[in-house]
Each structure stands twice: as structure tokens, then as C-alpha cells.
Amino acid sequence: MLNKLRQYTEANRNSSLELLKKYVSYPSVATDSAATHQCAEFLVSVMEDAGIPTTLFETAGNPIVYGEILSENENAPTILFYGHYDVQPPEPLEEWISPPFEAELREGRLYGRGAGDNKGQHLAHIIAVKAYREIIGQLPVHVKFIMEGDEEFGSEYLTPFVQEHKELLQADFVYISDGPLHESGVPLIVLGNRGVMNFAIEVETATTDHHSGNRGGVIPNAAWELVRLLQTMSDGRGKITIDGFYDDVLKATDLEEELIANIPYDTQELAEVYGVKEIPFDKHEFYERICFQPTLSINALGSGDARLVKNTIPAKAIAKFDIRLVANQDPDHVFSCIENHIKNQDIKGNVLVYKEGEDMLPSKTDARLPICFKVIDAVKEAFGGKEPIVLPVIGGSLPNAVWTDILKIPAISVPYANPDENNHAPNENIQVECFLQGIITTATVLYALGGKK
Amino acid sequence: MLNKLRQYTEANRNSSLELLKKYVSYPSVATDSAATHQCAEFLVSVMEDAGIPTTLFETAGNPIVYGEILSENENAPTILFYGHYDVQPPEPLEEWISPPFEAELREGRLYGRGAGDNKGQHLAHIIAVKAYREIIGQLPVHVKFIMEGDEEFGSEYLTPFVQEHKELLQADFVYISDGPLHESGVPLIVLGNRGVMNFAIEVETATTDHHSGNRGGVIPNAAWELVRLLQTMSDGRGKITIDGFYDDVLKATDLEEELIANIPYDTQELAEVYGVKEIPFDKHEFYERICFQPTLSINALGSGDARLVKNTIPAKAIAKFDIRLVANQDPDHVFSCIENHIKNQDIKGNVLVYKEGEDMLPSKTDARLPICFKVIDAVKEAFGGKEPIVLPVIGGSLPNAVWTDILKIPAISVPYANPDENNHAPNENIQVECFLQGIITTATVLYALGGKK
Numbered sequence: 044m045l046n047k048l049r050q051y052t053e054a055n056r057n058s059s060l061e062l063l064k065k066y067v068s069y070p071s072v073a074t075d076s077a078a079t080h081q082c083a084e085f086l087v088s089v090m091e092d093a094g095i096p097t098t099l100f101e102t103a104g105n106p107i108v109y110g111e112i113l114s115e116n117e118n119a120p121t122i123l124f125y126g127h128y129d130v131q132p133p134e135p136l137e138e139w140i141s142p143p144f145e146a147e148l149r150e151g152r153l154y155g156r157g158a159g160d161n162k163g164q165h166l167a168h169i170i171a172v173k174a175y176r177e178i179i180g181q182l183p184v185h186v187k188f189i190m191e192g193d194e195e196f197g198s199e200y201l202t203p204f205v206q207e208h209k210e211l212l213q214a215d216f217v218y219i220s221d222g223p224l225h226e227s228g229v230p231l232i233v234l235g236n237r238g239v240m241n242f243a244i245e246v247e248t249a250t251t252d253h254h255s256g257n258r259g260g261v262i263p264n265a266a267w268e269l270v271r272l273l274q275t276m277s278d279g280r281g282k283i284t285i286d287g288f289y290d291d292v293l294k295a296t297d298l299e300e301e302l303i304a305n306i307p308y309d310t311q312e313l314a315e316v317y318g319v320k321e322i323p324f325d326k327h328e329f330y331e332r333i334c335f336q337p338t339l340s341i342n343a344l345g346s347g348d349a350r351l352v353k354n355t356i357p358a359k360a361i362a363k364f365d366i367r368l369v370a371n372q373d374p375d376h377v378f379s380c381i382e383n384h385i386k387n388q389d390i391k392g393n394v395l396v397y398k399e400g401e402d403m404l405p406s407k408t409d410a411r412l413p414i415c416f417k418v419i420d421a422v423k424e425a426f427g428g429k430e431p432i433v434l435p436v437i438g439g440s441l442p443n444a445v446w447t448d449i450l451k452i453p454a455i456s457v458p459y460a461n462p463d464e465n466n467h468a469p470n471e472n473i474q475v476e477c478f479l480q481g482i483i484t485t486a487t488v489l490y491a492l493g494g495k496k
Numbered sequence: 497m498l499n500k501l502r503q504y505t506e507a508n509r510n511s512s513l514e515l516l517k518k519y520v521s522y523p524s525v526a527t528d529s530a531a532t533h534q535c536a537e538f539l540v541s542v543m544e545d546a547g548i549p550t551t552l553f554e555t556a557g558n559p560i561v562y563g564e565i566l567s568e569n570e571n572a573p574t575i576l577f578y579g580h581y582d583v584q585p586p587e588p589l590e591e592w593i594s595p596p597f598e599a600e601l602r603e604g605r606l607y608g609r610g611a612g613d614n615k616g617q618h619l620a621h622i623i624a625v626k627a628y629r630e631i632i633g634q635l636p637v638h639v640k641f642i643m644e645g646d647e648e649f650g651s652e653y654l655t656p657f658v659q660e661h662k663e664l665l666q667a668d669f670v671y672i673s674d675g676p677l678h679e680s681g682v683p684l685i686v687l688g689n690r691g692v693m694n695f696a697i698e699v700e701t702a703t704t705d706h707h708s709g710n711r712g713g714v715i716p717n718a719a720w721e722l723v724r725l726l727q728t729m730s731d732g733r734g735k736i737t738i739d740g741f742y743d744d745v746l747k748a749t750d751l752e753e754e755l756i757a758n759i760p761y762d763t764q765e766l767a768e769v770y771g772v773k774e775i776p777f778d779k780h781e782f783y784e785r786i787c788f789q790p791t792l793s794i795n796a797l798g799s800g801d802a803r804l805v806k807n808t809i810p811a812k813a814i815a816k817f818d819i820r821l822v823a824n825q826d827p828d829h830v831f832s833c834i835e836n837h838i839k840n841q842d843i844k845g846n847v848l849v850y851k852e853g854e855d856m857l858p859s860k861t862d863a864r865l866p867i868c869f870k871v872i873d874a875v876k877e878a879f880g881g882k883e884p885i886v887l888p889v890i891g892g893s894l895p896n897a898v899w900t901d902i903l904k905i906p907a908i909s910v911p912y913a914n915p916d917e918n919n920h921a922p923n924e925n926i927q928v929e930c931f932l933q934g935i936i937t938t939a940t941v942l943y944a945l946g947g948k949k
């Protein structure tokens with residue numbers, strides 16, 4: 044089957060690339076309602092052409108495109124493909140070698156905004172379904188597609204849509220291709236991500252700034268009070284000292300530990316890439332900190348005006364934070380722990396603590412589920428036997444809790460793009476080989492899920 | 497003698513006020529070289545008219561005006577009057593009721609920039625010398641005057657001038673009238689001030705900011721590292737925990753303690769004025785902290801951008817500080833203690849510590865000196881028996897170390913202005929009664945120094 048698939052993909056190389064070029068030509072930045080609508084309508088036509096009956100759902104934001112094609116085998120499992128047709132804003136335009144919305148083929152890559160993130164990747168899913176039906180015929184699984192148009196601005200309208208369409212979207216698991224392969228070029232499979240919660244603390248010690256000479260020693264200093272408070276919250280190196288903060292944090296499973304043990308790890312290389320003096324962790328601790336530990340990052344500190352030399356006792360100080368939450372942590376519980384902690388500290392003046400923005404929940408799929416093994420094996424086969432790296436959790440945040448916590452199904456990410464895809468940057472691109480391999484990988488997964496070898 | 501003096505002052509009230517109005521009309525902001533020169537020349541003429549032979553010295557900044565008139569009694573003590581003829585910039589102009597450089601008499605006050613700070617106060621010195629000679633004749637003391645034109649911008653040119661003219665300026669003590677009486681209207685005598693030293697600490701943990709999700713937990717955070725460092729330096733409430741910082745700090749003398757015990761003290765009133773919840777110190781501790789303890793104030797904190805919600809691990813963080821130094825502390829020693837302290841802390845990344853601006857040394861005159869008692873008694877007499885408040889040290893910083901540490905003579909401040917003089921603010925003014933009382937106080941001091949009663 045793999046051979047036929049490779050032949051088909053090669054034979055249709057030009058038409059696949061032409062389709063992607065056309066798709067990239069829609070400047071579907073989420074804030075441009077007209078462009079996203081046109082892009083969504085084009086996507087509907089592409090899916091219909093691939094034989095997938097498709098509907099455009101209006102939302103309070105940009106449309107959600109949904110399509111499904113069922114297997115004749117009623118008892119077949121269901122795969123739900125998720126992708127997003129909106130793209131990052133292309134600015135700064137002057138740094139693009141070719142215009143962002145006129146895709147250009149150069150040196151084996153297709154350049155254009157959205158080529159890798161995410162049009163090229165979910166188009167590979169669609170083409171794979173078409174290819175499968177043309178080569179083999181009957182689909183071995185029920186296939187559903189959901190594509191949204193607001194991902195780059197936080198997927199605000201995805202959650203209510205999923206909540207309202209649980210039955211429509213019901214599936215055995217969701218399959219997502221976004222982001223790049225592992226830096227080594229080895230295929231990557233990701234089973235979870237951390238959540239994120241933003242909050243701020245403001246300390247106000249007086250109604251106005253004071254002269255640091257006349258009043259120095261007898262007036263509380265908001266910056267010092269903030270420092271006093273902060274140092275009660277964390278050692279600043281990963282250990283958070285807030286009662287209850289770790290209440291719901293789970294230990295890594297044995298299998299997760301095993302998966303991590305298989306990841307290549309070179310601290311010197313990492314230190315260079317990150318621009319830091321050293322990475323003082325062994326592989327176990329490094330991934331423990333990324334995958335299984337929450338963080339409390341100070342994003343910003345502000346008090347007085349650090350550009351000036353000004354002899355004042357500042358009356359106000361502010362710190363902004365994000366917390367990366369790990370699976371099973373509840374942002375409301377964590378925030379109430381922070382509020383309680385602050386109440387119990389000896390801080391002069393008024394302390395205000397408040398959340399900012401919307402929380403994004405953590406999400407994790409249990410690596411021990413049979414579906415995970417099936418996908419891992421299929422990806423390995425599609426990559427000619429290359430053992431995939433399986434990351435139980437990535438450090439960043441994605442809206443995948445809509446699948447694992449609302450639909451309550453596993454979510455498995457299998458990114459297809461090259462590591463230098465320049466997503467969110469000028470000269471975004473996808474290597475043609477990555478795009479075509481994405482078609483092959485998708486079809487191989489479909490085949491494997493059907494239980495046929 | 498006091499009666500004659502009061503009569504003379506009253507009789508010459510109008511001419512004294514006209515002289516002050518004319519003096520205020522010179523817009524002698526230190527940055528305006530032409531205006532300060534014209535003002536300095538006018539000052540020379542005023543002093544000459546008062547019978548004081550006077551010279552204008554050019555400096556690298558604005559001129560220094562020096563005059564002296566010796567007593568026929570060669571063994572008489574010498575008093576050196578210090579003042580400054582430059583003024584604060586008048587902006588914002590729209591908030592002035594009458595133009596800042598067209599002095600206007602309203603409701604018993606003369607309004608205009610420099611009326612209180614400092615033209616009205618040192619003009620009182622000059623008029624007092626003239627009055628003394630006209631009423632009594634022979635001066636009982638040698639009298640010297642030094643007036644500078646760069647005080648509001650840090651007295652940069654005063655130190656080298658004093659260093660180069662030690663013999664010319666030699667005196668038994670320097671007498672300064674600047675700032676206001678005590679808020680209660682009681683006369684105030686100040687014997688010292690704290691010094692000031694500015695410095696900054698920068699922490700750099702990586703070559704660039706990082707994504708707080710992807711890297712959160714494995715990359716040092718500059719803001720957290722700064723917090724870690726800061727909390728090793730002080731408890732943030734006045735106790736500095738840097739080895740050697742307090743090496744040269746002196747205990748208050750018994751007399752200083754006694755002087756402080758005589759100061760009226762109302763914590764509720766202070767808390768209201770300062771706009772803070774409470775002043776949690778008894779009088780002893782309050783003045784101990786203002787007069788005899790150095791401070792380490794954070795003036796500003798900066799890391800990331802506190803106006804945004806941005807999920808980054810900042811690579812840089814900065815804190816700016818001023819230290820108020822007390823008598824006998826050496827800024828170089830203190831700074832080297834800070835450098836050593838920082839070297840010994842466990843901080844990730846590069847830590848840069850550097851001084852900013854010029855240090856101003858602390859200055860203190862021993863209250864036990866006989867000259868202090870003489871001045872205190874004379875001021876009390878001039879104020880009709882009102883016991884002056886004697887502050888051993890004020891919390892702010894003044895360039896008085898030029899007198900106590902270069903000339904090595906006592907420096908005694910006897911401010912003449914009303915507490916609401918609005919110096920450094922729009923509608924600066926001096927109460928006519930304060931101005932005239934300044935003449936009387938000055939002449940009474942001269943009289944007392946001569947040993948005559």
C-alpha cells in the first residue's frame with residue numbers, strides 16, 4: 044500500500060502543490076473577516092472536490108468548516124482531523140523575499156504565509172483522504188474534519204462550537220498536524236501541552252511617590268514590598284512556594300519516563316540555541332520541568348522609571364506573570380491558592396491581584412492508550428522505519444483541552460513541517476518533501492487504524 | 497538692640513521688598529547663562545550698595561559671587577554666609593497666578609520664582625549686615641559671603657571653587673538659610689544632611705527573551721534572578737544586609753537624642769501628609785531612621801513590558817537605587833561592599849553593577865560645639881523666645897560637605913521661608929513677615945557672635 048501511495052503522491056505532486064499555492068493566496072488573517080470568509084469557502088470547495096461533504100458554520104468569529112466522510116464499515120473507528128485556515132499577520136512585509144500571499148516555489152520549498160502553519164499540513168490530510176479512496180477505495184475509518192479560522196488569535200470560538208456540537212464531532216481521537224518535526228528531522232508525536240494563566244500583582248504603598256531623602260527610611264517602598272512578596276512565592280528557579288499550588292500535579296507515568304529517555308539530548312547544543320550559559324539539568328530533570336511541572340514566570344516588573352536617575356520612593360509596583368499549568372491542574376484552584384498566599388504575607392500598603400486574559404487549560408493524552416501505539420507505529424512505517432520521538436507534553440499551550448476535556452477523546456499531534464518553517468515569521472515555508480510526506484503519513488495512519496497491514 | 501532692629505526693618509520694609517522684587521525679576525535658571533550672569537552682576541551691585549566689597553568669579557559654570565567685610569576687631573570670629581542666586585525652572589507657566597519673574601505682592605506674600613528659594617533668604621543676610629552697620633556701626637564679626645549660580649543643578653562648580661579658595665573662604669562656620677521653618681511655625685536649625693549615591697544593577701540571563709511555554713522551567717528568568725539578588729540585600733524595610741555597609745555609621749550622641757526628644761511628633765498627622773496607612777515608629781525610631789541610618793531605596797524596577805500581557809521569560813532586568821549616606825560613611829567603601837556582596841551571590845547570568853551620577857557626601861556638624869549653642873540662643877531671641885527645633889540631620893542631601901569636609905568648619909542651617917513657600921513649584925512665595933524676620937534673625941546672630949548682649 045505504501046508503495047502505491049508514494050507513486051500516487053509523486054504523480055500528483057504538481058496538482059497538490061498548485062492547490063496549496065492557490066490556498067496560500069487567500070490572505071486569511073483572522074482579523075480580516077472578508078478574506079477569512081473567502082478562504083473558508085475555498086476550503087469547502089477543496090474538501091468537496093476531494094469527495095468530503097462539507098458545511099460552513101458561521102460563528103461569532105470566523106467560520107468553522109466541518110466535513111465528514113463515513114466508512115461503509117459502521118463499526119469502524121472515527122478520526123477527527125483538526126486544522127486552522129487562518130494565518131499569522133505577514134508583517135514585516137519588507138523582509139519577505141517573495142510576497143507572502145503569492146506562494147513561490149524555490150529550492151524545494153513553497154514560500155508563503157500559511158504554507159506550513161497550517162494550510163500545508165491540513166491540506167495533506169485532505170489530499171490523503173482523496174488519495175486513499177482513489178488507490179484503495181473504501182475508507183477503513185470514519186473521517187471527520189474541523190477547521191477553524193481564529194487559531195492565531197486564541198481559538199476563542201472553538202470551545203463554544205465544540206460544546207454545542209459534541210455529537211457531530213464525536214470521534215475516537217483527534218489528529219492534529221501543526222508545528223515542525225523534531226530538529227533532528229525525526230518524526231515527532233506530541234500527546235499533550237501545558238495550559239496557561241496570566242495574572243498581575245500591584246502593590247501600592249502611598250498615594251504618591253516620595254522624596255527618597257526626606258522620607259527615606261520611614262515610608263514603605265512599593266518596589267521593596269513587591270520584592271518581599273515575590274520572594275515568598277518562588278525560589279525563582281522553578282520551585283513554587285505557594286500552599287496548594289502543586290495539589291493536583293501528577294507524577295509522570297513509567298511509560299512517559301521511558302518515552303523521554305528515548306529523546307536525544309545535548310545540553311551544550313541547547314545552551315547555544317537558547318543563548319544561555321548552561322543548561323544545568325540532566326535529561327530527566329529537563330523534561331520533568333518542561334512536561335510535568337508548572338511554572339510561575341515573571342513576564343514583567345515595573346516600578347518608577349528605570350530609564351531615569353530619579354531619587355524617589357515609588358508608591359506603586361507591578362509584576363506580571365504567566366503560569367504554565369500541567370495536566371489535572373485547575374486554574375481557578377491555583378489562582379485561589381495565590382490569593383490566599385498573598386493575604387497571609389506581611390506586605391505594607393494595598394496589594395491587588397487579578398487575572399488577565401482567558402485561561403487555556405492543560406491537555407494530556409495517556410500514552411498508554413492503544414490508539415497512541417497505533418499512530419506511533421503508523422508514523423514510523425510512513426517514515427520508512429524511523430523511530431518517532433514521542434513527547435508526552437510540550438511546554439507551550441494549545442487549545443487541545445477542547446478535545447481531551449470537552450469531547451473527552453485522545454488528542455494526538457503529528458507535525459509535518461520542516462523545523463525551519465519560519466511560522467509566525469517572514470519567509471514562512473514548507474519543504475515540498477515535508478508536504479508530500481504529510482500526505483503519505485496521513486494515509487498510512489488511516490490504513491493502520493483500519494487494522495489492515 | 498532688637499528693638500532698634502525691628503524699627504529699622506519696619507522703616508525700610510518697602511525698600512527691602514522693592515530690592516527683592518527687582519532681584520526676583522532676573523530669570524536666573526542655571527541653564528540660562530546670560531540671565532545668570534546678569535543676575536550675578538546685579539547681586540554684586542546689591543552687595544556693594546550694602547557696603548560689602550564684592551567680586552564676581554567666573555567658573556566653568558555660572559559665576560560665583562564673593563564678598564567680605566571685616567570687623568575692626570581682628571580677633572573677631574568669621575561667619576561665612578552661603579546662598580544661591582540661581583532658581584528652579586518656572587514651568588509649568590500656566591499654573592502661576594502672576595508671572596514668575598514679575599514679583600507680585602499679594603496677601604502678605606511676595607510671589608515669584610526664587611522669592612523663597614533662595615533670593616529672599618540670602619538677601620535677608622545682606623540687608624542684615626547693612627542694617628547692623630547703620631544701627632550699631634562696627635560689625636562684631638568678620639563677615640564673608642559666597643553665592644553660587646548652579647545649586648539647583650547640583651552645585652557642580654562649588655566644590656572645585658572651595659578647594660581652590662580655602663584661605664579666602666576660611667571662617668569659623670558657615671551659615672545657610674534655605675528651605676522653610678518647621679511646619680508648626682517654630683524656627684528650625686539644621687546641623688547636617690545625608691549624602692546620596694546612585695547606582696544600578698542589571699541582570700542578563702540570556703541573549704534574548706524566550707517563550708515562557710516552550711522554555712518555561714529550563715531557562716533562567718532575569719526578573720526572578722533580580723528578585724533573588726535584591727532580597728539578599730535588604731529586608732526592604734530599612735535593614736540592609738550587605739556586609740560592611742554599616743561599618744562607619746555612628747551612633748547618635750546623647751545631645752542629638754535630646755534634641756530629637758524635643759521635636760513635636762504626631763504619627764497620625766504624618767501618615768495623612770505622607771498618604772500612607774500608618775507610621776509604625778515611635779519618635780526615637782522615626783528620627784533614628786531619618787537622621788542616623790543610611791537607606792537603600794529602590795527607585796525603579798524594569799523587566800519586560802508591564803503594560804502588556806506577553807508570555808515571555810525576560811532576558812534582562814534592571815533595578816535603580818539611591819543610597820542615603822549618613823555622616824562618616826564613604827560612598828566608595830559602601831559601593832565596594834555592594835560589589836563584593838553581589839559577587840558572592842548565586843545569580844544566573846551576567847550581573848552588572850554601576851554607579852550613576854555624582855555622589856553627594858553626607859555632612860554633619862556636632863551639636864555640642866559652642867557655636868551651635870550661640871546660634872540656637874540667638875535664633876530663639878530673634879523669635880521672641882520661641883524655642884527652636886534643632887534637627888541634627890535632615891534626610892535629604894545638600895552640598896554642605898564642601899564646608900564640613902573641605903573647609904572643615906561647622907555648617908549651620910537656619911531656614912527663613914514659610915513652610916508653604918512652594919519652592920520648586922508654581923506660585924513660589926515668601927511671606928513678607930518671614931523675609932523681614934530673616935533680617936532680624938541674621939542681625940541678632942551677628943550680635944550674639946560678637947559676645948555682646
